[in-house]
Amino acid sequence: MPDADAPTIDEEVLAEMMAATGDDIGFVGELLDTYLADTPAQLDAMAAAVDADDAAALVRPAHTVKSSSASMGAMRLSQLARDLEMAGRSGALGPGDRVSMNAARSEWPPAVEALKAWIERASDT
Amino acid sequence: MIGTGTALVVDDSAVNRLILVKLLEGLGLKVIQAENGALALELLAAEAGGVDVVLLDVLMPELDGYQTLAAMKADDATRHIPVLIVSGVEELDSVVRCIELGATDYLPKPINASILAARINASLAAKRLHDVEQESFERQAALNRTIQRQKEELSRFLSPQVAALVSSADGEQLLAGHRREITVAFCDLRGFTAFAERADPEELMTLLSQYHHMMGTAITEHGGTLEHFAGDGVMVFFNDPIPQDDHVERAVRMAIAMREHFDDLAAAWRQQGYELGFGVGIAVGHATLGRIGYDGRHDYGAIGNVTILASRLSSQAAAGQILLSPHAQALLQELIESEPVGELTLKGLTQPVLASNVVAMR
Numbered sequence: 001m002p003d004a005d006a007p008t009i010d011e012e013v014l015a016e017m018m019a020a021t022g023d024d025i026g027f028v029g030e031l032l033d034t035y036l037a038d039t040p041a042q043l044d045a046m047a048a049a050v051d052a053d054d055a056a057a058l059v060r061p062a063h064t065v066k067s068s069s070a071s072m073g074a075m076r077l078s079q080l081a082r083d084l085e086m087a088g089r090s091g092a093l094g095p096g097d098r099v100s101m102n103a104a105r106s107e108w109p110p111a112v113e114a115l116k117a118w119i120e121r122a123s124d125t
Numbered sequence: 126m127i128g129t130g131t132a133l134v135v136d137d138s139a140v141n142r143l144i145l146v147k148l149l150e151g152l153g154l155k156v157i158q159a160e161n162g163a164l165a166l167e168l169l170a171a172e173a174g175g176v177d178v179v180l181l182d183v184l185m186p187e188l189d190g191y192q193t194l195a196a197m198k199a200d201d202a203t204r205h206i207p208v209l210i211v212s213g214v215e216e217l218d219s220v221v222r223c224i225e226l227g228a229t230d231y232l233p234k235p236i237n238a239s240i241l242a243a244r245i246n247a248s249l250a251a252k253r254l255h256d257v258e259q260e261s262f263e264r265q266a267a268l269n270r271t272i273q274r275q276k277e278e279l280s281r282f283l284s285p286q287v288a289a290l291v292s293s294a295d296g297e298q299l300l301a302g303h304r305r306e307i308t309v310a311f312c313d314l315r316g317f318t319a320f321a322e323r324a325d326p327e328e329l330m331t332l333l334s335q336y337h338h339m340m341g342t343a344i345t346e347h348g349g350t351l352e353h354f355a356g357d358g359v360m361v362f363f364n365d366p367i368p369q370d371d372h373v374e375r376a377v378r379m380a381i382a383m384r385e386h387f388d389d390l391a392a393a394w395r396q397q398g399y400e401l402g403f404g405v406g407i408a409v410g411h412a413t414l415g416r417i418g419y420d421g422r423h424d425y426g427a428i429g430n431v432t433i434l435a436s437r438l439s440s441q442a443a444a445g446q447i448l449l450s451p452h453a454q455a456l457l458q459e460l461i462e463s464e465p466v467g468e469l470t471l472k473g474l475t476q477p478v479l480a481s482n483v484v485a486m487r
Binding site: 013017020021022024027030031034035037038059060063064066067068070071072082 | 137138139140141143144147148151184185186213215234235236237238
């Protein structure tokens with residue numbers, strides 16, 4: 001199960017990204033847009049794999065969501081995706097994986113909100 | 126220092142690509158990207174030597190990181206390009222597998238800018254070293270080809286032993302001059318001067334060419350060093366520059382082979398109306414050998430009484446005779462059948478010489 005204490009958004013990750021890329025808010029905005037554009041399709045692919053009980057098909061989209069979410073500081077979603085990737089690699093999906101999938105889906109809208117809020121604040125300063 | 130270079134980023138996640146591209150450009154690199162391994166291999170083929178480092182994700186559609194890495198390592202054109210595996214810390218198993226497949230190192234995800242800079246720096250340094258080595262290797266190969274070509278060209282003008290000497294490590298020392306016991310065989314034709322006066326130039330050149338071809342073949346077969354061709358006169362020596370324990374015997378065997386082959390040539394010439402005979406003089410003794418001549422034109426030559434003695438014996442030889450100096454005869458008496466020809470008074474030598482004619486090998 002995901003770490004209940006993990007924040008929806010780890011702002012430190014985003015701050016580090018800003019610092020590492022020369023405080024280029026335009027770049028982080030572009031990164032966020034790309035993340036927002038790509039992730040829904042990956043989540044759909046994960047859900048389809050879980051519904052079809054296709055462990056192998058779950059691995060790659062879950063892996064992508066895990067790593068891109070971690071890069072954006074969306075740690076809770078990243079951890080849920082990591083659990084699902086591991087489940088996919090184990091070769092057999094169980095009822096717990098459906099729970100994780102539903103949790104990942106539910107985690108997406110608050111993550112989007114939190115990221116948009118962060119970038120608005122960062123743009124203002 | 127990172128400076129110039131081209132990185133290829135291979136990752137199916139657009140977010141990860143964006144981050145890597147941004148960070149790498151921040152390090153001063155030119156970046157190209159591919160979203161799977163198949164596209165990456167296409168880019169590598171198109172860019173040829175242009176890519177200095179590859180950052181490779183493991184899990185990708187089309188062609189994954191393992192397959193891409195294996196394909197790169199199987200291709201001479203891409204084998205040497207450093208590959209950094211971009212991977213989460215919980216995927217150490219796949220990192221190990223990639224390093225076994227030939228990856229240089231790995232970059233943990235999420236990407237840390239300082240670790241990225243350090244890994245890129247190390248990879249580019251390794252790539253530069255490889256490129257410098259490759260360049261030096263290619264220069265050396267080109268130089269070797271040139272030397273080989275020069276040797277081949279030289280060996281058309283010089284005897285092969287002397288051509289090899291020119292490019293060998295101790296060649297300079299030998300060329301500078303040294304003293305050694307050698308066997309000299311001097312051969313020439315009886316009746317050649319009269320023939321040369323009568324024959325037309327084409328006939329003369331054809332006949333000489335047949336004769337030189339026959340002689341050259343026998344010289345090479347017996348390992349002789351050809352000092353020079355002078356019209357019908359041919360001087361060959363043995364035991365230098367390559368040492369030969371059996372140098373006297375070699376000279377005699379060569380002379381016998383030449384005499385046999387000459388009989389075939391002489392029969393054909395006789396039908397054209399030319400009567401030519403073949404004579405050889407062989408002597409053993411010490412000579413000074415090395416580069417003889419002047420700046421602009423040198424020969425590898427032998428100087429000493431032994432060459433004069435061989436030349437004079439050759440002049441005295443009747444058609445079909447192989448005349449040995451007394452010393453050569455003494456050294457070979459177990460091996461050859463010979464007949465004394467009496468004391469010869471040779472031009473330039475104060476004492477008469479007791480020469481013998483080689484009949485055959487025993």
